[in-house]
Amino acid sequence: MSVEPVILVTGASRGxxxxxxxxxxxxxxxxxxxxxxxxxxxxxxxxxxxxxxxxGNLALVQGDVTNPEDNARAVSTALDRWGHIDALILxxxxxxxxxIADSNLERFAHVLNVNTVSLIATLKAALPALRASKGRxxxxxxxxxxxxxxxxxxxxxxxxxLNAIARTLANEEPEIAVxxxxxxxxxxxxxxxxxAGTAMSAEEKEKFLSLHREGKLLAPRLPAHVIAALAMNxxxxxxxxxDGTGMGATGGFLYWDVEQLADxxx
Ligand code: NAP
Numbered sequence: 001m002s003v004e005p006v007i008l009v010t011g012a013s014r015g016x017x018x019x020x021x022x023x024x025x026x027x028x029x030x031x032x033x034x035x036x037x038x039x040x041x042x043x044x045x046x047x048x049x050x051x052x053x054x055x056g057n058l059a060l061v062q063g064d065v066t067n068p069e070d071n072a073r074a075v076s077t078a079l080d081r082w083g084h085i086d087a088l089i090l091x092x093x094x095x096x097x098x099x100i101a102d103s104n105l106e107r108f109a110h111v112l113n114v115n116t117v118s119l120i121a122t123l124k125a126a127l128p129a130l131r132a133s134k135g136r137x138x139x140x141x142x143x144x145x146x147x148x149x150x151x152x153x154x155x156x157x158x159x160x161x162l163n164a165i166a167r168t169l170a171n172e173e174p175e176i177a178v179x180x181x182x183x184x185x186x187x188x189x190x191x192x193x194x195x196a197g198t199a200m201s202a203e204e205k206e207k208f209l210s211l212h213r214e215g216k217l218l219a220p221r222l223p224a225h226v227i228a229a230l231a232m233n234x235x236x237x238x239x240x241x242x243d244g245t246g247m248g249a250t251g252g253f254l255y256w257d258v259e260q261l262a263d264x265x266x
Contacts, residue, residue, distance in 0.1 A: 004057075005034045006082045007231050008074055008126060010065050010118075011092030012038035013047050015188035016140060019224035020089055021047075024232070025054050028225065030264065031232035035082050039063055039074040039122075040092065065092045065118035071125040078129070085129040087136040087231035090119050093158075095190055097151040097197040108154045115158035119165050127173070134175045138231045139166050141180040141253060151199035163253045170251030177236045177248030182255045183223030185211055222266060223256040229264035239263070 007024055011017040017040070027033040037059045038047070051058040059077050063070025078085045093115045096107055119139065130137070144152055145159035163180050170178035185191065185208070194208050211217055230248075237246035239260040247254060254261060 004032070005086040005232060006037070006078050006084055007034045007087045007089060007228075008037045008039065008078055008085055008122075009089040009091060010039050010122060012036075013040040013042050013044050015190065016183055016186055016220045016224050016227070017089070017091040018047065018050075019220035020091065020228045020231075021058065022050060023221070023225055023228045025050070025057055028229075028266065030225070030229050030266070033057070034086075034228075034232060035059075035078075037061060037074050037078040037081075039065060039070060065122060066113050068121050068125065071118075071122045074122075075125045075129060084133050085126055085135065086133045087138065088122060088126055088130070089138050089140070089227055089231050090122060091140040091227070092118065093140065093142075093190070095152070095155045095193060097194075097199040098154070099151050099199055100153050102199075103153070111154035112158050112161070115155070116161045116165070119162060123169065127176075130176055131173065136177045136231055136234050136248070137166075137169060137179070138227050138234070139163075139178075139180045140227060141166075141182050143182050143184075143255075145180075145182070145253065149204055150201050151197065163251075166251035166253070168251070170249055175236075177234045177246075178251040179230045179234055179248060180251060180253040181223065181227055181230065182253065183227070184218045184256055185216075186220050186223060187217035188220055191217060225266040226256045226261050226264045230261075233264070 012021045024034040035057045039061045061074040142159040144156045145163045166180035234248050236249040239247050
């Protein structure tokens, strides 16, 4: 049984998930070191190197979040190695751009499957261990959860549903703290895909192009720090919302940069 917290992260091959894993392995001023199991379809060189430098503290599981067997393998990897799981960071996600009139139903369903149905698959596999540790779940949401960007109907719907699952989970599991975090516009491959898209309106696309041109995309490390810190230190009682409720008890949806999350930022 390891003393350090054990955290299961989905989608750590690049972007926000990769940044969160690096922070968890190294520890920061706000939280100590963790042991990590990372589940993603590909194992690019930087991730394999991170595992090689981790003194055995990063276990890589190659698999798909939509596959219950791959989720079960990630959970059993953590339990076999370290005996417990203290938090999940449900970060894996994809985006497609398709206007509703031109939608392909299979692609639409695939986005919902990866971004939303997979949350249930990972949770089903990990909940017994999380109940035992009275652990934490951090879901990586998006402004799209309440947005209306054209050509993003599948992505918008998938993140709105993620927020609904976070709220419901917090209600169903009284000893688990649940958070849904909106990470801002972050410098990752997903943004490269968004800038290359052709289906959203010219004005909407210009917002993303200009953020990139002006160097205003966030470094993945910044929202990843909040996400990792909530996975390490979040509770049902904190952070406290303006109405006095603890965000972890409601599965609340918060932008990474709000005042309530100051203690969790770098
Ligand atoms: P990214 O660089 O494209 O990374 C996405 C990660 O998800 C990759 O590690 C990918 O790994 C993994 N993934 C995708 N499909 C998967 C599957 N079926 N099974 C397992 N892993 C899968 O994107 P990112 O920007 O870091 O996005 C991370 C999260 O942040 C997503 O949920 C996204 O919606 C959210 N977000 C991002 C932004 C932004 O501006 N970037 C803004 C708001 C929210 P493999 O390809 O190796 O499987």
